[in-house]
Amino acid sequence: MNAGNLFRRRRRREEEIEKLERSIFLKEQELRKIKYQLEESQRRAEARTEALEQKISDTYIRIENNLQEHRNARHRLQKKLIQGGSHSDPDFENLRLGERLLIRGSITAEQLNRALDEQRKQGGRIGDILVRFGYVKREQIQKILDQSFRRLLLGEQLVREGDLSREDLEKALRYQEKTGGDIGEILLSMGMITQDQLYAALAVQNQVGRLLTYDKSGAIKNKMPEDLARKFRAVVINRSAEQCIVAVETLLNSKRLSELSHHVDAAVVQVLASPWEMEILWADVYQKELLNESTDKLRKEQPENSASKTFTLAQTVFFTIIGLVTVAGLIWNWYHTLIFLNIIIQLAYFTMSVAKFFLILYGTRETAQLRITDEALSRLNEKELPMYTILVPMYRESNVIPELVRNLSKLDYPKNKLDIRLLIEEDDAEAKQVIQSMNLPLYFHTIVVPDGQPKTKPKACNYGLIRARGEYVVIYDAEDHPDPDQLKKVFIAFRKSPENTACIQAKLNYFNSSQNLLTRFFTQEYSNWFELMLPGVMQINIPIPLGGTSNHFKTDVLKKLGAWDPYNVTEDADLGIRLYKQKYTTRVVDSRTLEEANSRYRNWIRQRSRWIKGYMQTWLVHMRHPLKLYRELGFKGFWGAQFMLLSSPLLPMLNPIFWSLLVLWYATHVGWIHDFFPGAIYYLAAAQLLIGNFLFVFTNMAGTYWVVHDLHRKKETWLSYGLVKYALFTPIYWVMMSIASVKALWQLIRKPFYWEKTVHGFTTDKADHPSSF
Amino acid sequence: MGRWRRFRENKAKRSELCIRERELELQLLSAKNELNRWRREQAEKTNRLEKNAQRLGDIERRLSEYFQGAKA
Structure with missing residues (x-):
């Protein structure tokens, strides 16, 4: 190697070092900036929180004063309640359960606010929450509960809760007119509400509880067989002799509910879970079953199509015989044997x-x-478009995730009909961290594929396919x-x-x-x-x-075929x-x-x-x-x-x-x-x-x-x-x-x-x- | 020999810097996560308080309307 070359290589190394030093300097600077931002935001947030708390406390006092001032009106109301019913009073009809209890003096404004806050977070019925908190007795509210309450439409419910503006609702309804689909999914995909807000509103609307509030410790002990759970899309989270509490993504109708009751031999109580919560719950309860299905389904059901065994005995014997015959041929007459082989090859x-x-x-x-x-x-007509699942298996490719999210977000397809599943391996800590740091749109779901052999792309795809919601499914690689x-x-x-x-x-x-x-x-x-x-x-x-990618399947056919062979390294072919x-x-x-x-x-x-x-x-x-x-x-x-x-x-x-x-x-x-x-x-x-x-x-x-x-x-x-x-x-x-x-x-x-x-x-x-x- | 020593020194320095860069990358990622998490939590908290204030304002208004109706 000449001196010029050596010099150039040295120079290149030195440049690399300089580049690294510069990058380190910039990163340190950025780290300091983030720490400063955090401290600064904390200072600002404290002031804002204090002001809001003061405002709330002032409102409590004003409400209590108002109630004190109108003792006579409250007295008349008590009479009405004793007489039973108030349907003829349109003013009273407009009041909600909590407000009626407030006027009666059964609860304070602060207690009502706490209960409403809980309802907002977890769903469920306000009466049950007030009873659970010990603010009122069930008998106290029984009469009021008997009165008619209007069930609001989901969008109206969200507007009433202040989670959604009227303009946004109208925009979403116009979009629904064009593309079809659930209004909740549309609001989520347009980023107008969060998943928590949607499911809290759904829980209030349907008067059921939210998964978050329930004890899930009995889920594994009381689990139903996986195929039954999959049939009803429900997971048992707890049960006693009389009742069985199940988490569901979509509420079961009465027919399916009684069918499930028959299977579990107890009354079924449904609690609502978001798809994401359900995904985590499912993975916790049925991890072994999911892993088995993704690695062993094809091997057990169609062993003749599985590559888990490379050479069968017959193949080993066949290739050995071919080898032996060739060797014997070479020994017997190497010239003619080679010519024969050459003819076949040509x-x-x-x-x-x-x-x-x-x-x-x-x-x-x-x-x-x-x-x-x-x-x-x-x-x-976009209304005809079905739900589409996109599987994106990846391993140690965290550097391309932001680009991937950008590319998939550009897809011209109603976002409320997309079920994008990022399949991350359990030991890929960096990918998990990158995804956590990104505010992913709600139609992206991160699925963590449990560790286990074989650790291949088809296994990850099988795992992601099991709970896919789409009528069609496609695979894209992370850099696609x-x-x-x-x-x-x-x-x-x-x-x-x-x-x-x-x-x-x-x-x-x-x-x-x-x-x-x-x-x-x-x-x-x-x-x-x-x-x-x-x-x-x-x-x-x-x-x-x-x-390897961009092959679009009919989901039901793919599942019927046993999906991908996790032991084959060109599962696509x-x-x-x-x-x-x-x-x-x-x-x-x-x-x-x-x-x-x-x-x-x-x-x-x-x-x-x-x-x-x-x-x-x-x-x-x-x-x-x-x-x-x-x-x-x-x-x-x-x-x-x-x-x-x-x-x-x-x-x-x-x-x-x-x-x-x-x-x-x-x-x-x-x-x-x-x-x-x-x-x-x-x-x-x-x-x-x-x-x-x-x-x-x-x-x-x-x-x-x-x-x-x-x-x-x-x-x-x-x-x-x-x-x-x-x-x-x-x-x-x-x-x-x-x-x-x-x-x-x-x-x-x-x-x-x-x-x-x-x-x-x-x-x-x-x-x-x-x-x- | 000098050239060789310098090569080894550069190599060691480079690998040290690479490790430091990687550490910083992870620290940065975790700081960003922390900041985002905190912002999210804070936004939720503020949002909750704002909602509470708004809701209480609504209750106050509706009670006033009811009492005014009752008076009339």
């Missing part, structure tokens, strides 16, 4: 090249993707930027598709293609795969290995095959999700080797009974699955052998290489070398050109035609794939379920970011 190469070329040709058809026009979108209208497009696409369409795959691409050569290659590969290959696969209807087995179809919609392309070599190898390992795993799982698979998939499906699953791991593993032979031939012209390619095999291999390689490079070019052309037509400029030329360097990318495939094979044997984590958040150039356009 035929495989040829078939795969031709198949790929035809799939891409099919993919260029206009009908290959479901295209939803702007007119169709504008005609869509879906097109804002994607959910609406998918909804229309599902409506336009046959009933057996269970999954719609959106196209994936990368927003940081220009970061370096690796991200350019990766963008070209994805452009080819999602813009041409998968639409082609959809056209000829063979199994589609789904992409596996699910594509299982969907096909059950005669469901998958379609590709013309909508994109942009992701962050891996920009670092080692990180890329980790990701790619996991993918290739997953394809091998999936192939091994579904090829446990080849004849049965053939019957299930049919001729086209069977050979399509072989092509889709085998081409990814096999070609990169074989390539280095033939590259070495080629280099050796040109370097030495040794005769034995020539002998391995006799007659027709030579022409087949030569055609593969020239035409096959050309086709593979050309399809990458075509895919890239295809997507850039489409973007320019739509006046989007985040990819340029300049990217197309890099396809000429694709062979470099193939070398990397070969390295990854060897690693994948090694891992398949040593650590089949190990999930090699891809690190995100390496995008350096903010200009790459589509949101900056």
Whole structure:
């Protein structure tokens, strides 16, 4: 290394240190600022609290004075009450229970205020609260309780409580007119009220208690079977011989209530819980059951489809026999054995090249993707839109959470119909802290996935799916930027598709293609795969290995299929095959999700080797009974699955052998290489070398050109035609794939379920970011 | 040798600074959380007191209206 290089490296290190020092200085400054802000706010708050308390105390005195001044009127009221009923007195009709008790002198203004405060926080009936606080006896208020009280509508109730302004209510009602849905959910999604305010108002409106006030210590001891709890969406929190207290998100009607009573053999009392409280309660009471379902459901119910076992005994025997036969063949006549193997390989190469070329040709058809026009979108009646669940599994990606929240908030879909579930692993303390520090909109829910093996993305997704509320469910990765209208497009696409369409795959691409050569290659590969290959696969209807994200499912079908296999490291590809087995179809919609392309070599190898390992795993799982698979998939499906699953791991593993032979031939012209390619095999291999390689490079070019052309037509400029030329360097990318495939094979044997984590958040150039356009 | 020592010193310093930066990041995050939590709690408290004052004002008004009606 020369002196110039050394100097530059030293300078770079020193610059790094300076940068760190500067960052530390700024952070210390910010920390001091926050501490100062805290002290300053505390000082201001004390003064404000004091003033308000004084105001309240003055009002107590004025009310008491007022009551004293009107003794005669109070006397007349007592008489009315003794006579029973006051329906003829409109003034009295306007008074509420607490005020009537106040006028009677049964309680003081301060006691009423405390009880109302409690009711506001926890819900329940004011009479019960006053009795519970010991301010009045039940008999004292019985007569008044018998009088009629109007039940207010939820919005009115919130306005009366002062939680909502009349203007906001009207705005929300107008929105409800347009989109449909519950007014409570709408108010929440518009940020007009808090979850506590909504559930307190609902509890008052329905005269039931709130979960918060009840003792939950008996929840685990008295729990019902999980399937029963799920059927009623109710969790027992306590019970005695006569009554059983259950927490519910939505109050059960009388029929369901009596059904539940029959099951628990006691009278059922409902208390209201917010979805978030319910989520926590559910996780506390049924953690073991939820964890079992997310890790073991598929393994127990459909062991033949689970990758929990990599090689079956029959497969081990089969591969051993193949190995032994090959070795015996080499010993017996190594020359002819190698020629035989070469013939098989050349035929495989040829078939795969031709198949790929035809799939891409099919993919260029206009009908290959479901295209939803702007007119169709504008005609869509938002009232018809169903609840949509978005699952976002993440692990140690706290740095991208703020961006994720921004991207998902941009989705053009009624927010009251979104159920976004951020799936955080139990040991990911940083993500928890980041989420806590953010004021997330109320349609975001954080689900903590309990620790346990296997610790994989599909396990987290299964966990999040169990209590998903959506009719449709989609997965996004933490760094994803879906097109804002994607959910609406998918909804229309599902409506336009046959009933057996269970999954719609959106196209994936990368927003940081220009970061370096690796991200350019990766963008070209994805452009080819999602813009041409998968639409082609959809056209000829063979199994589609789904992409890792942006696959939209019908929730009930997904659950029926057993959801994702937590032991498979490409659970998406596996699910594509299982969907096909059950005669469901998958379609590709013309909508994109942009992701962050891996920009670092080692990180890329980790990701790619996991993918290739997953394809091998999936192939091994579904090829446990080849004849049965053939019957299930049919001729086209069977050979399509072989092509889709085998081409990814096999070609990169074989390539280095033939590259070495080629280099050796040109370097030495040794005769034995020539002998391995006799007659027709030579022409087949030569055609593969020239035409096959050309086709593979050309399809990458075509895919890239295809997507850039489409973007320019739509006046989007985040990819340029300049990217197309890099396809000429694709062979470099193939070398990397070969390295990854060897690693994948090694891992398949040593650590089949190990999930090699891809690190995100390496995008350096903010200009790459589509949101900056 | 001097160059090597300097390299090692720089490396040690860099790793020390990285650790310090990380510590500060976490402190900052926890201070922000604390500030947000406190603000939320304070806002809830103030909100509750304001609601109480407003509600009592309402009760006072409604009682006055009732008594005036009763007088009439």
